[in-house]
Amino acid sequence: MSESWTDWDHIVKVDPDKDLAPGDSFEDVCRTGTDAIEIGGTLDMTEEKMQEVIDACAKYDVPLYQEPSNPAVVVDDKALDGYLVPVVLNAGDISWAIGFHKEWVKIDDIDWDRTFTEAYIVLNPEASVAELTQADCQQTAEDVAAYAEVAEKMLGQPIVYIEYSGTFGDPEKVRAASEALEEATLFYGGGIGDYESANTMAQYADVIVVGDLLHEAGCEAVEETVEGAQDARAKATNHR
Numbered sequence: 001m002s003e004s005w006t007d008w009d010h011i012v013k014v015d016p017d018k019d020l021a022p023g024d025s026f027e028d029v030c031r032t033g034t035d036a037i038e039i040g041g042t043l044d045m046t047e048e049k050m051q052e053v054i055d056a057c058a059k060y061d062v063p064l065y066q067e068p069s070n071p072a073v074v075v076d077d078k079a080l081d082g083y084l085v086p087v088v089l090n091a092g093d094i095s096w097a098i099g100f101h102k103e104w105v106k107i108d109d110i111d112w113d114r115t116f117t118e119a120y121i122v123l124n125p126e127a128s129v130a131e132l133t134q135a136d137c138q139q140t141a142e143d144v145a146a147y148a149e150v151a152e153k154m155l156g157q158p159i160v161y162i163e164y165s166g167t168f169g170d171p172e173k174v175r176a177a178s179e180a181l182e183e184a185t186l187f188y189g190g191g192i193g194d195y196e197s198a199n200t201m202a203q204y205a206d207v208i209v210v211g212d213l214l215h216e217a218g219c220e221a222v223e224e225t226v227e228g229a230q231d232a233r234a235k236a237t238n239h240r
């Protein structure tokens, strides 16, 4: 199973360190209408917590991907459709761009048929991921477009991920990235909270990633974002 994200509009990102909203089950999460579930977070990840979420989602037929935040939390489980491994283009500490990847390849026998990378551009300086990777978040729309082009054309990345984790970002930067890309799939994540915000970013991004909303407001709120993303993608595809 490769490149399946080219057909997606929406991803739910489950943080194994956070609880679901009151009243929600993993069955509800899998039935939101999302195209895939990505399991990952920056802080306090463990293999055990990752495994619990995989086990809870495995019996439903939504594609399941792990997004490991370091080599120690990678779970070897056939229930996973694959691994989406971040490569942080604007990391201040090069380890997050390529260093941990090299160490991982040294210690593990990687299942390359199921392993893919996401070229992250981290843009919210307040996010844990920005602090951890010492990302340089001062990037203009032109810079973001250039990173996206480098990711696709020089680094051959299949996915470019504009990451505003925790806050709603600048749609103009997402638009700039989308205009710079020909082949790669553009993911947007950060502060998606309702139909409108999902719809706005999905005008430009191919796939909308929803994280905190799941843990805070719950599955019903997530369903609205699925609709917002799908409506915008249907329009964007018609206009092509």
Ligand SMILES: CC(C)=CCC/C(C)=C/CC/C(C)=C/CC/C(C)=C/COP(=O)(O)OP(=O)(O)O
Pocket (backbone or CB within 6 Å): 015, 040, 041, 042, 043, 067, 068, 069, 070, 071, 074, 085, 086, 087, 088, 095, 096, 097, 100, 101, 102, 104, 127, 128, 129, 130, 132, 133, 163, 165, 166
């Ligand atoms: C080589 C391997 C297997 C792993 C390294 C992978 C890399 C480079 C990770 C760096 C970026 C990172 C930590 C990504 C994790 C996914 C992510 C951005 C989650 C969102 O996190 P936040 O919302 O900032 O954090 P919390 O919600 O945990 O506070």
Ligand SMILES: O=P(O)(O)OC[C@@H](O)CO
Pocket (backbone or CB within 6 Å): 013, 163, 164, 165, 166, 167, 188, 189, 190, 191, 192, 209, 210, 211, 212, 213
């Ligand atoms: O938690 P939020 O702000 O929805 O962000 C989603 C995702 O991009 C985090 O990696």
Ligand SMILES: [Mg+2]
Pocket (backbone or CB within 6 Å): 015, 165, 166, 211, 212
């Ligand atoms: Mg978060």
